Amino acid sequence: MNSFCITTPIYYVNARPHLGHAYTTIVADALARYHKLLGEETFFLTGTDEHGDKIVQAAEKNKVTPQEFVDGISNEFRALWPKLGIANDAFVRTTDAHHKKLVQKFLQQVYNNGDIYFGEFGGHYCYGCERFYTEKELENGLCPQHLTKPEFISEKNYFFRMSKYLPWLKQYIEENPNFIRPERYRNEVLAMLESGALEDLCISRPKSRLTWGIELPFDKDYVCYVWFDALLNYISALGWSEEGSRFEQFWPAEHLVAKDILKPHAVFWPTMLKAAGLPLYKHLNVHGYWLVRDTKMSKSLGNVVDPLETAQRFGVDAFRYFLLREMTFGSDANCTEESMITRMNADLANDLGNLYSRVLSMNAKYFEGIVPAMPAVEHEDDKAIRELAAECMHNYRQLFGQTLFAQGLDSLWVLVRALNKYVDSQAPWALAKQGQTERLGAVLYTLLEAMRKVAVCVWPVMPTAACAMLEQLAVPLRDGMPATTLDEEIASWGGLACGAHIAAASNLFPRIDMPKVEAAAKPAKAKKEKKPEPEAIATGNNIDFDAFKAVDMRIGTVLVAEKHPNADRILRLEIDLGEEAPRQILSGLADFYQPEALVGRQVCVVANLAPRKIRGLLSHGMVLTAEKDGKLELLTVGAPVPNGSGIA
Numbered sequence: 001m002n003s004f005c006i007t008t009p010i011y012y013v014n015a016r017p018h019l020g021h022a023y024t025t026i027v028a029d030a031l032a033r034y035h036k037l038l039g040e041e042t043f044f045l046t047g048t049d050e051h052g053d054k055i056v057q058a059a060e061k062n063k064v065t066p067q068e069f070v071d072g073i074s075n076e077f078r079a080l081w082p083k084l085g086i087a088n089d090a091f092v093r094t095t096d097a098h099h100k101k102l103v104q105k106f107l108q109q110v111y112n113n114g115d116i117y118f119g120e121f122g123g124h125y126c127y128g129c130e131r132f133y134t135e136k137e138l139e140n141g142l143c144p145q146h147l148t149k150p151e152f153i154s155e156k157n158y159f160f161r162m163s164k165y166l167p168w169l170k171q172y173i174e175e176n177p178n179f180i181r182p183e184r185y186r187n188e189v190l191a192m193l194e195s196g197a198l199e200d201l202c203i204s205r206p207k208s209r210l211t212w213g214i215e216l217p218f219d220k221d222y223v224c225y226v227w228f229d230a231l232l233n234y235i236s237a238l239g240w241s242e243e244g245s246r247f248e249q250f251w252p253a254e255h256l257v258a259k260d261i262l263k264p265h266a267v268f269w270p271t272m273l274k275a276a277g278l279p280l281y282k283h284l285n286v287h288g289y290w291l292v293r294d295t296k297m298s299k300s301l302g303n304v305v306d307p308l309e310t311a312q313r314f315g316v317d318a319f320r321y322f323l324l325r326e327m328t329f330g331s332d333a334n335c336t337e338e339s340m341i342t343r344m345n346a347d348l349a350n351d352l353g354n355l356y357s358r359v360l361s362m363n364a365k366y367f368e369g370i371v372p373a374m375p376a377v378e379h380e381d382d383k384a385i386r387e388l389a390a391e392c393m394h395n396y397r398q399l400f401g402q403t404l405f406a407q408g409l410d411s412l413w414v415l416v417r418a419l420n421k422y423v424d425s426q427a428p429w430a431l432a433k434q435g436q437t438e439r440l441g442a443v444l445y446t447l448l449e450a451m452r453k454v455a456v457c458v459w460p461v462m463p464t465a466a467c468a469m470l471e472q473l474a475v476p477l478r479d480g481m482p483a484t485t486l487d488e489e490i491a492s493w494g495g496l497a498c499g500a501h502i503a504a505a506s507n508l509f510p511r512i513d514m515p516k517v518e519a520a521a522k523p524a525k526a527k528k529e530k531k532p533e534p535e536a537i538a539t540g541n542n543i544d545f546d547a548f549k550a551v552d553m554r555i556g557t558v559l560v561a562e563k564h565p566n567a568d569r570i571l572r573l574e575i576d577l578g579e580e581a582p583r584q585i586l587s588g589l590a591d592f593y594q595p596e597a598l599v600g601r602q603v604c605v606v607a608n609l610a611p612r613k614i615r616g617l618l619s620h621g622m623v624l625t626a627e628k629d630g631k632l633e634l635l636t637v638g639a640p641v642p643n644g645s646g647i648a
């Protein structure tokens with residue numbers, strides 16, 4: 001059985017967990033689950049980094065001992081992960097006795113090999129980064145991270161002969177183009193290595209200056225530099241050097257980090273491993289930063305996104321989906337309320353949720369909730385769906401495995417959207433009306449089987465929703481996950497049991513209302529100079545621009561569609577126009593659309609027509625249509641937009 005090990009950075013305990021920490025840990029969880037779904041044995045490691053100056057300062061500020069301080073925040077991290085659907089296998093703390101012991105063992109080994117030496121050193125020390133900078137690394141004399149002036153410190157310290165391994169590292173990175181990915185970060189590291197700015201690494205701090213650290217095994221007057229200690233968590237947690245440990249099965253691991261800690265992971269860590277004669281990690285997977293309205297999150301700006309609060313508001317699975325779908329791995333992405341609601345409504349409520357809801361309710365209506373028989377002879381349209389499902393799942397598998405999560409999910413959604421279109425084009429309601437029961441059964445079987453496959457595929461990203469979807473389809477789970485592997489699903493068709501009793505309804509991802517922007521909160525528009533009025537050319541039926549502007553046209557989503565109780569040709573619609581309550585609008589669509597086919601669709605509405613009663617029901621607005629050969633076609637938008645968006 002293949003083994004797969006994934007790690008996150010161990011987070012500093014001087015700040016509470018925020019969106020950035022949650023993102024990396026959710027990605028690691030999704031990757032671990034993805035490999036589980038491939039039938040592999042997986043190990044997922046996260047934890048906290050608890051030594052160094054910053055911790056001592058934070059503890060002092062809070063008037064507690066460093067140990068009390070780190071215990072508190074470390075527990076907060078540990079307790080948060082299960083609430084975000086994260087199932088890590090281990091949680092390492094650098095203050096654990098076991099970790100300390102292995103760090104000392106590693107230091108001693110590298111020291112014995114002659115790669116650690118004692119020397120006098122003067123350097124520019126940044127307290128924020130807890131590290132020395134060389135002259136060349138500073139930008140205008142300032143720390144490039146904090147833009148503060150570092151202090152020049154001269155003291156005796158221990159050094160790791162990193163420079164000895166740099167030519168080897170450069171060659172290794174050149175020969176293994178995927179070692180650091182995506183490519184932009186690989187190039188950044190190669191540029192660093194070519195710059196000549198890297199020297200030996202100072203790996204100790206005198207106890208006279210800092211005591212909160214791991215004592216060097218060969219000199220009790222010094223503690224270990226926090227990064228040297230922290231990086232070793234990746235192997236100490238696996239029990240490196242211990243017989244029968246997980247290290248043998250799970251090392252080398254995959255690492256996941258953001259761009260802020262590229263250098264320690266891409267330069268310090270591989271040279272440390274090389275010096276100890278250990279195999280290198282598999283890949284360093286580097287992602288970008290989550291921004292809020294293009295701005296870095298920071299306490300002082302008050303724009304730090306609390307992951308738990310967000311997940312509780314939108315649902316854990318929807319939040320996880322958003323994070324994986326919205327960020328192109330490697331680049332920065334924006335997290336705003338609007339971007340979340342737009343994405344969740346479009347992909348989850350409209351596409352996936354609506355598919356489940358309409359197909360399950362049709363199956364309840366036409367087959368009393370029992371899965372119809374798989375057709376003996378395959379119809380061309382059903383074959384196209386089967387083939388598309390295999391293709392989309394194959395693409396999803398390939399992309400996800402290369403950390404291209406957004407692209408992978410997008411491939412899967414090609415299938416989800418095609419299934420919704422298939423519902424429209426096959427029109428099960430028409431088949432039912434015409435008594436074509438066999439064809440109706442084939443269509444519903446095709447849909448339900450493809451929906452089952454989608455549920456299996458989304459398990460790594462939305463574990464709870466995927467299990468709920470499988471339960472709705474009466475598909476048994478194994479150990480809380482799909483019982484079939486991803487590869488089995490790609491290669492097969494027809495796994496859904498005929499005759500099974502399945503759910504009659506589904507409401508997986510309710511639509512989320514976009515909060516209205518208060519007029520007062522909108523930035524005041526600068527007064528514009530009055531432009532000269534364009535000359536109106538009054539001809540025939542033309543109206544002037546003011547008359548056009550007076551028509552309030554908006555986009556909305558159909559939530560409910562049903563026949564008017566007293567008028568055969570009219571449908572009663574409830575449409576979400578981004579207002580507090582949905583609008584009731586009556587429309588003469590009954591001859592052209594089945595009500596079920598309209599639910600979830602976005603339509604164009606004239607919102608400020610005076611309300612009028614039609615056969616006893618009030619209609620407040622008009623749905624726009626185009627007429628072709630006496631048939632009405634709904635006007636719609638090319639891509640989902642927030643409900644209430646104006647038309648101009």
Ligand code: MSP
Binds near residue numbers: 013230258
């Ligand atoms: N303790 C070190 C890591 C040692 S690993 C051997 C550290 N800790 S940290 O708490 O600062 O965490 C940094 C990591 O948190 C980033 O690499 C990333 O995984 C995550 N993020 C923190 N802010 C982030 C964003 N704004 N966006 C995305 N992820 C970010 O560095």
